[in-house]
Amino acid sequence: MKQVAAVLLTLLRVVLGLILLFSGIAKFDGFGTFVAAVESYHILPAAFIRPASYLLVSAEITLGIALCIGYRLSGAGAVASLLFLCFALALASVLWRQLPLSSCGCENILFEWLSLSQAPTWKAVFVDMLCAAASLFIALSPQQGSRFAN
Amino acid sequence: MRIFSDSLFITLWICLVALALWCITLAGILPDNSISHRGTPSIELDMPEVHQVWQQGEAVFVDARGTKYFKRGHIPGAVNVPLSRVKETLSVLPTDKDTYLITYCGNISCPIAHILREFLLEEGYRNVQVFPSGIFGWESAGYPVEKADLAHPDSHSKEQGK
Structure with a gap:
């Protein structure tokens, strides 16, 4: 049973x-398109738009790699959860x-698979919240399914 | 406690990767700078130069601000491509990708004209420059400002032709 849970957890974090x-x-x-999308949210002051865009992109890449290889999973899960929560809050504030907004700048394979529109929708907020919950579950799970975990 | 130390480690990694991405784009290895290389290099257009270009109708001026601000006042003949609806409003631009486009926004501290330039270069426009002083600089220099509804790309050249 523990093995099945570990496999499912590994699958979840890799996805x-x-x-x-x-x-x-x-x-x-x-x-350029992404920076334009970040600006269009009208959340950040102008000076912070470009640095924030770099940070968001690097956060996605770093967390993606960390979750895939199982590096410091409790931290990666927690930060990923915060990131998804930020995305959800930003989308919710736009709505x-x-x-x-014609494009939320949040196009990814999950959104394409779920056929979500490019414009911000409450469904997209829900998907981001779901991802935040899944990431938090990975962070708090005692059995993180990685050889780096212990 | 472990979750906090791990989160700190991951955050540090994120900052390092962000720094690396920034350096990579500065070095022109990856997309951000290759955008600039696709089009003409970015140059700082000064006021007399822009005014001359406007007088001769050599370029289409593209206002990157929201429609509300555009309606309050814009460079005569300019078209409005607000960043928030950039994909919807692209149709107001000429289809010829070699058209000389000059993007502008409020003033020198406003970054959206630069962002719009990058977007337009990604869309295939090859000749896009930024007018950094923007509409406030234009107005301060005593040049005319149009306060009408949304203009069309051809309107300026038609006015000039009269």
């Missing part, structure tokens, strides 16, 4: 890791303020 990794790489590939 989350791949989502983050590919999403980060895609954003870095179209960095709350009714900003006319």
Whole structure:
């Protein structure tokens, strides 16, 4: 039973890791578009938009790799959970303020697989919250399914 | 306690990777700088130069601010491509990717004209420059400001032709 749980946990972290990794790489590939998307949220002061864009992309890539290889999983899970929570809050604030965004800048393989639109939706907020919960579960799980874990 | 120490380690890694990405783009190895290389190199356009280009109708001026601000005042003949709706509004730009485009926003401290330039270069426009002084610099220099509704790409050249 413990082995099954470990396999499922490994599967969960690898899937989350791949989502983050590919999403980060895609954003870095179209960095101008991503910076434009970050700006369009009207959350950060102008001076912070570019540094924040670099940090977000690097967070996705680093966390993606850490989750995939199982490096410091409790920390990676916790920070990934915070990252997804930030994404969810940012999207929710856009929806709350009714900003006319055509693209949320959050396109990734999960969103494509779920056929979510590029515009911010409450469904996207829910998916981000779900990912945050899954990441937190990985962070708090005593059996993190990695040889680096103990 | 372990979760905190691990989180700290991961955060440090994130900062290091961000620094590395920034250095990589500065060095021109990966996308951000290759965007600039796809088009003409970025140059700082000064006020008399921009005014001359505007007078001769050599470029399409692209206002990167929101529609509300655009309607309050823009460079005559400029088109509005707000960053928040950039993909929807791209159709107002000429389809010819060699058209000379000049992006601007509020003033020199406003970054969105630069962001829009990068986006337009990604969209395939090859000749895009930024007018850093923006609409406030333009207005302060005593040049005319249009306060009408959304302009079309051709309107400026039509006005110039009259």
